[in-house]
Amino acid sequence: MATLDSKIPEGPLADKWTNHKNNIRLVNPANKRKIDVIIVGTGLAGGSAAATLAELGYNVKAFCYQDSPRRAHSIAAQGGINAAKNYQGDGDSIYRLFYDTIKGGDYRSREANVYRLAEVSGNIIDQCVAQGVPFARDYGGLLDNRSFGGVLVSRTFYAKGQTGQQLLLGAYSAMNRQIAKGKITMYNRHEMLDVVVVDGKARGIIARNLITGEIERHSAHAVVIATGGYGNVFFLSTNAMGSNATAAWKVHKRGAYFANPCYTQIHPTCIPVHGDQQSKLTLMSESLRNDGRIWVPKKIEDAQAIREGKLKPTEIAEEDRDYYLERRYPSFGNLVPRDVASRAAKERCDAGFGIVNNSTNEGVFLDFSSAIERYGNEQAHIRGIHNPSKEKITELGEEVVASKYGNLFDMYQQITDDNPYKTPMKIYPAVHYTMGGIWVDYNLMTTVPGLYAIGEANFSDHGANRLGASALMQGLADGYFVLPYTIGDYLADDIRTGPIPTDTPEFDQAEKNVVDSINKLINNNGKHSVDYFHKKLGHIMWNKVGMARNAQGLSEAIHEIAELREQFWKEVRVPGTSEEFNQELEKAGRVADFLELGELFARDALERNESCGGHYREEYQTEEGEAKRDDEHYTYVAAWEYTGKPSEAVLHKEDLKFENVELKTRSYK
């Protein structure tokens, strides 16, 4: 059994990373050429790590299930990336970014990791600008910033509503340079299906070529998992359709502990569910909360009239609107963190004030009319228009809003057929990001030596709730600036190892497991499609392990998921063969893993008898309905060890020590 040693360096918080870098071992350039590293996943974390390790001289093999690394789901991140540059002179600093992140995570993350993240954040922006990432700029040619939830400064860098795309294309371009040089070998349309452990060390992977169906062996001196989060365990989420937990779950089954699976972020501003034919949910960027005001009607009969189509939101008078975030949280208002905003929306909808005409009536308004009026007046003033008409103000204001959020408004209109300039958007929370993930130490190594996890795939930096625009920051920090240093310390032992052979019993056995499991799925010939089971799992997860959880519901969920899993293996039907391009087979393998992960997820939620961040247990709340932590008993990371079944996973605890910040009740009032 591995022990949980977080390997946090000694010394004052602000010096830890610098000291650590000075003390860890390096690999000389000639020796790096003898070392192979496998990176699975090519989003911001995997892409940046692949480029950087290749640049340093290692031989990198990178894998992605998409047809190109440029398509990883990091590309869909909209709003921005945080960095403590203090370009706006509004009092930002490394410490403040660190503090906001610790507080935003509801005091369930590691101080040292978070401080390091804040410390390298500025380098990310420098790096990306050097790569030609076209961030938004002011007329003076310098970079622009905006504000995000849970903070009181403007530290978010952005490229309209496509920041993730631009950052990913930056990392992709850095990869392309190395692919051209032959330092990265790229395996597109490949899916990792197992990790190979030799003498206790991660030494390779088994992957399936998704075009031919061929099962391949790939060896390396270290393996890096950068495969993102597991939000699709809920079926409906803002993740890409292919986003999956398979790589993370397979390494868990080979000895990597899985940490805090119950910490899931439900993003407050997504387009509500329209019906049961729906396949995924679409996010509307948090940046919209800079200018949009969230409300529901004050009168329950108005809410009903809106649902029935008898009343339009624009017909409801100002005094009959409940801007519930501004009411409950005057100091942060519409920019409270995501977990708080999501729960507040649920509270109003549960009370009967939801405004969407679907089976659950779940939805609230996000209204831009105040912003349009404010910007319109400002523009009229700038342009010297005296006594502008209401129409002129609206026209000018809409131009400003279009320049800031145009693509998001267009996206909204495409999906809903409503014009958000003229009528408020309808939004509701949806599963978006998973803070939990593979347990890693300060060096981003898992409990399996030589196996690393970076980006959303690990659990490390966001505690129980992630702040907006911090996912991009963490992905790139891990890939560009942390892993490339820390992995050298481990690989320094491998300079004389030579290439790892793949004709060994360990590879034989891992490949056999993969082939057996594929054959079982293909030959099962059951009566239901994979999606049938995935939807059922999602239903259990959303209703009993979603935004609000309680002991009874969680116990039921654990039971129901185990039953569903049994039914899946009896009754799933996967058409076609394993020796061809077979998308149903790909999905089946992923859903099989979600059916195990979901159970551990619910167990973790049941075990944590407190509310913190995205984990809200109905039994543990304040009189005002806010999350109530139990610092005395739960200030730890729950790291689960696989022992054969999710129901028999063993819990290990890593105590979180707070030496630099005081644990407080998180207040945004």
Place this chain on the structure above:
Amino acid sequence: MNLTLKIWRQKNANAKGAMETYQVENISPDSSFLEMLDILNDQLINEGKEPVAFDHDCREGICGMCSLQINGEPHGPGRGITTCQLHMRKFKDGDTIFIEPFRAKAFPVIKDLVVDRSAFDRIQHAGGYISVNTSGNTQDANGIPVEKHNADKAFDAATCIGCGACVAACKNASAMLFTSAKVSQFALLPQGRVEATDRVLNMVKQMDLEGFGNCTNTGACEIECPKGISLENIARMNREYLKASIK
């Protein structure tokens, strides 16, 4: 809505393909086009038949994975959207819809509606980057001011999602819009000017090697591009190419 679908089926790259006819019923006009195909596939699986293979991933118009030639148009009717953003309300009850893969010599079919677009990656390998190391020790981000006008134009070019609609729309199957978007993004930024000459020559050379056709300025690519990448970028690439060639 009830619809008749005529879909290209092709077992693999070497097999001969053909159009086949399917019926779907009770489709909600609020469903997306790909959700409609999900329903068809569920139906086919339940009937013991092989589902239709098609590429898709983010389903919010940004990853560039989805494709499809729908009623003869890349990404179907509607402007400025990808197939995954196309909703069934754009069609009428009783319609017959033709669904084919993107057609181009440089995009061979893998299966059914899935094509191989790795030629685009290879064009990027030839020069779609700025040669800086990822050390983070470059100059401060604000040390390189960029005129807002150019920054905005570079951004517009950089929003290309690499889906291949431009190639599928072009009667010559030209990749000029795709290639010029990357060339333009870097040509417009001071960071990218340093190696602009080599970049344009190398990327255009690779584009020709991949078997894409020539540009005859028809402009179909710009109309079908889901991200509104402008033809201006092709003009800019031509200027860059000319300058580079006579250097």
